[in-house]
Amino acid sequence: MPDIRVTVDGVRYDDQVEARRLLVHHLRRLGKVGTPVGCDTSNCGACTVLMDGVSVKSCTVLAVQADGSRISTVEGMAADGAWHPLQTAFHRRHALQCGYCTPGMLMAASDLLQDNPDPTEAEVREGLEGNLCRCTGYANIVAAVLDAAAEMRADGPAAAQAPAGRTPVGGGAA
Ligand code: FES
Ligand code: FES
Known part of the structure; x- marks a missing residue:
């Protein structure tokens, strides 16, 4: 089985995986x-x-295609116990019901706001x-995404970069 090394939410993992594993x-x-x-x-x-x-559908x-890459999941969004502005806005706007789509929505929205910090409603929908x-x-x-965008613009570049731009902290399995 192939060996892969992936950094997930700042922690490195070395594993052997089946070639077909998603x-x-x-x-x-x-x-x-x-x-x-x-x-x-x-x-x-x-x-x-x-x-x-860059956002990807992980299915x-x-x-094995992720070997050597840095993966950010919803579990790494909050930093030092503080919610990401997108998480705060989703909570405030009640932008979830069952919550099943929410992790993917948050990650896709974070990618969107990195590329376009000041989107229109149509651009968010697209x-x-x-x-x-x-x-x-x-x-x-x-x-909620429009709220978060406004908040992140007001807070400056540091807020706009989280979580994808956060520096891996190391540790974990390797
Ligand atoms: S797109 Fe990956 S589980 Fe639906
Ligand atoms: S909140 Fe239920 S699928 Fe989106």
């Missing part, structure tokens, strides 16, 4: 169960994580078009 299943085996499997067919976006700062990536909410909570989700 990244989302690998993350969950590492205990990162905050990243759910929604459909397994690349449709829902619930499994979205950042791979080297469409083989674990940026999240790969993420489905079966509870149809889109209005509040879009409002």
Whole structure:
């Protein structure tokens, strides 16, 4: 079985994996169960994580393809006990119902706001078009992303970079 080395939320993991294992299943085996499997067919976006700062649906990536990469999941969003502005805005706007789509929405939104810190409502909707909410909570989700964008612009570049731009802290399995 191939050896892979992946840094997840700042912690490095060295493992042997089956060549066919999907990244989302690998993350969950590492205990990162905050990243759910929604459909397994690349449709829902619930499994979205950042791979080297870019959002990917982790059910469409083989674990071996992530070898050497830096993965950010929803579990690494909060820093030093403080929620990311997107998490705060989702809470304030009640931008979730069952919550199943929420990790993927948060990760996709963080990628969107890195690329476009001042999106229009239409741009937020386009940026999240790969993420489905079966509870149809889109209005509040879009409002929350716009709120977070405004807050992150007011807070400056440091807020805009979290979580994808955070420096890995090392440690873990290696
Ligand atoms: S579980 Fe990956 S897109 Fe649905
Ligand atoms: S909150 Fe239920 S799927 Fe989005």
